[in-house]
Amino acid sequence: MVVAIDGPAGAGKSTVARAVADALGFTYLDSGAMYRCVGLVAREQDRPPAEVAPELRIELGERVLCDGRDVTDAIRTPEASEAASRAAADPAVRRAVVEQQRRIVAHGDWVAEGRDIGTVVAPDAAVKVFLTASPEERARRRAAQLGADVRTVLQEQAIRDQRDTTREHSPLVAAPDAVQLDTTGLTLDEVIARVAALVDAVR
Numbered sequence: 606m607v608v609a610i611d612g613p614a615g616a617g618k619s620t621v622a623r624a625v626a627d628a629l630g631f632t633y634l635d636s637g638a639m640y641r642c643v644g645l646v647a648r649e650q651d652r653p654p655a656e657v658a659p660e661l662r663i664e665l666g667e668r669v670l671c672d673g674r675d676v677t678d679a680i681r682t683p684e685a686s687e688a689a690s691r692a693a694a695d696p697a698v699r700r701a702v703v704e705q706q707r708r709i710v711a712h713g714d715w716v717a718e719g720r721d722i723g724t725v726v727a728p729d730a731a732v733k734v735f736l737t738a739s740p741e742e743r744a745r746r747r748a749a750q751l752g753a754d755v756r757t758v759l760q761e762q763a764i765r766d767q768r769d770t771t772r773e774h775s776p777l778v779a780a781p782d783a784v785q786l787d788t789t790g791l792t793l794d795e796v797i798a799r800v801a802a803l804v805d806a807v808r
């Protein structure tokens with residue numbers, strides 16, 4: 606079965622999705638890492654992301670590998686985030702990446718995290734959660750993670766949010782049947798418990 610966790614950057618998706626996957630014994634899928642790989646390689650090779658996406662061999666696990674190269678840290682820089690957001694706005698890139706993601710979650714038990722898991726990648730997911738938090742809280746969390754300045758993160762986040770929510774193809778929207786969960790002011794344990802309860806209810 607698939608547990609879909611979607612929402613904007615910094616809402617706590619990765620931390621929550623990893624923890625829920627651990628708690629349930631499911632496998633975690635970081636769908637954003639795939640757009641980050643495409644963005645990074647396109648930027649490095651100065652090629653259109655749509656040309657890179659279909660041929661890139663991405664391996665997700667403890668480390669993230671692109672064509673065998675460990676890019677775990679390289680895909681997390683602000684430049685890579687920007688390149689990922691641009692790549693993810695291209696419908697040809699999305700087609701190639703979504704096709705791989707659908708193949709990945711077709712068998713087994715998954716907690717898949719991203720922007721379009723519940724709407725596009727796995728519309729039949731057994732559980733759909735749309736995680737949110739206030740922009741300030743999201744920027745604060747991300748800045749702490751990166752060791753960066755909150756105001757700079759907030760500004761960059763606003764630009765990416767705008768692009769992610771207004772792009773023509775698969776904009777960031779909650780699936781109509783997703784449970785909206787605002788994590789502002791909640792502890793990680795509280796959020797995990799709420800998601801785990803949703804999964805328990807359908808098992």
Ligand code: DC
Pocket residue numbers: 614636637638640641686689690691693718719720721722765769
């Ligand atoms: O979740 P993240 O910050 O690692 O995602 C990187 C970029 O990819 C971000 O701009 C949103 C985009 N993305 C997407 O469009 N669809 C997904 N399923 C996951 C991420």
